Amino acid sequence: MRQYFTIFILGLILAFGSCRTDFDTVASTGDLKFSKDTVYLDTVFKNIGSSTYQLKVYNRSKNDISIPIVQFKKGLSSKYRMTVDGMTGTNGKIFKDVTLLAKDSLYIFIETTADITDANPTDFLYTDEIQFDSGANLQEAALVTLIQDAVFLYPNQNPDGTKEKIKIDGKDVDGFYLSESDAVNGNELIFTKQKPYVIYGYAGVPDNKTVTFEAGARVHFHANSGLYVGNNASLQINGTASKTDQLENEVIFEGDRLESLYSNIPGQWKSVIFSNGSANHSINHLTLKNAVTGLDFKNPSNTVEIKDTQIYNCVEYGILAENSHIIAENIVINYAGIASLLCVYGGDYSFTHCTFNNNWSNPSHFAVSLSNSLTGKTPETNALTNATFNNCIIFGSNFNELNLSKNTSAAFVYQFNNCLLKFGNTSNPDYQFKSDTQHYNNIILNENPKFYNVAQNKFNIDKTSAAFAKGNPAYIIPLDILGITRTSPPDLGAYQSQDFPK
Structure with missing residues (x-):
């Protein structure tokens, strides 16, 4: 009986010892690190959805932190959408009180569907930023997409x-x-x-x-x-x-x-x-x-x-x-x-x-x-x-x-x-x-x-x-597929031989 009692007490000690909550967080201090400073979403046609692109966010500190807000700078009007560690937030645009554990990372997946009228008329780029925190601790990651008219x-x-x-x-x-x-x-x-x-x-x-x-x-x-x-x-x-x-x-x-x-x-x-x-x-x-x-x-x-x-x-x-x-x-x-x-x-x-x-x-x-x-x-x-x-x-x-x-x-x-x-x-x-x-x-x-x-x-x-x-x-066909003059006797195939670039 004493043996069982000892095991019971040890179990309680371990249980209570593990109750130091991993969700007691401190506010982000703006020291987040990113897998890239700018996410380039490849060229898309107007109003055709893009592929999904990834941004990884790291907490290098020893503290579990809470990020008060993760959002697009353009807010709900942004033509981008994202998920943050699988969460969809408000319309895929705004996320509040995002927890990021010590020495851990979170994944953000980003997509866009935009019209040519949304882009800059001089270079046809549509841009926005993902904002982390606000005020003095604000950090941003830029987003860039080329919108092509068709x-x-x-x-x-x-x-x-x-x-x-x-x-x-x-x-x-x-x-x-x-x-x-x-x-x-x-x-x-x-x-x-x-x-x-x-x-x-x-x-x-x-x-x-x-x-x-x-x-x-x-x-x-x-x-x-x-x-x-x-x-x-x-x-x-x-x-x-x-x-x-x-x-x-x-x-x-x-x-x-x-x-x-x-x-x-x-x-x-x-x-x-x-x-x-x-x-x-x-x-x-x-x-x-x-x-x-x-x-x-x-x-x-x-x-x-x-x-x-x-x-x-x-x-x-x-x-x-x-x-x-x-x-x-x-x-x-x-x-x-x-x-x-x-x-x-x-x-x-x-x-x-x-x-x-x-x-x-x-x-x-x-x-x-x-x-x-x-x-x-x-x-x-x-x-x-x-x-x-x-x-x-x-x-x-x-x-x-x-x-x-x-x-x-x-x-x-x-x-x-x-x-x-x-x-x-x-x-x-x-x-x-x-x-x-x-x-x-x-x-x-x-x-x-x-x-x-x-x-x-x-x-x-x-x-x-x-x-x-x-x-x-x-x-012989006088010109090859690139319009280069063939020599005689000609090479086989569609290309006239050339020295390869080193």
């Missing part, structure tokens, strides 16, 4: 509350048709560089109309959005070579999240779809990234020309071409979940001085895949009348980066001339790169092209590359 294109809302629809592949999807005489935007079939464009849903090019993208145009697609080119409609992309890394003369298609966190995340928007029967497409100096499928050709009625174009970070395909006729020069495609280039259900294709790479971490992906059949079609096979690759690079992180899917019920005509290929298993009779001169001429097999930086989608090469001066002058 032309917003989106489906109308029907009287019953549903969104406007257009039909793609027999299915109704949220979308609208671009107008030549919109009451707000004027001619929506001409995209200029004056302001960026933000598209919600699918923007459709009406039958028999042409949509034109002028040099320097910027188009941002919201989630599940894209561009659809209708029957006998045309797409003209008129980008030109740029002089700086800002790609000032390129036409750029990407998602509508401008924060650097989203710069290389695949699948932020859907695709550019060219319908069966669309016609007269020309694509020059387009940079397209972060889609599900980049360019989706569904049997356009005549030849598509693609020049000096880059396509990156697509969940499925960079280019998906179904029974199409494509002539392409100086194009670069990298990082696709299934194939950087898939030509399916036959067609007619010519690719010269192109770089097809695929570093998607999937053992079944390819840089280039060709097929003359398609399940569900009637008939299931269709002639691949031509697929020619001249002075190209076909490479990637997989064992085999070329896939030929032949069906003997239809023609399958192909040829690779002066190309660098990555292919590990050469026992298949379709891949006899040295002995099959009908299909392969001057093939460099499994040698390293030594791209400058694959992770950053920089596929420049220098003189140490296996692709250096290995091209056939008969196929």
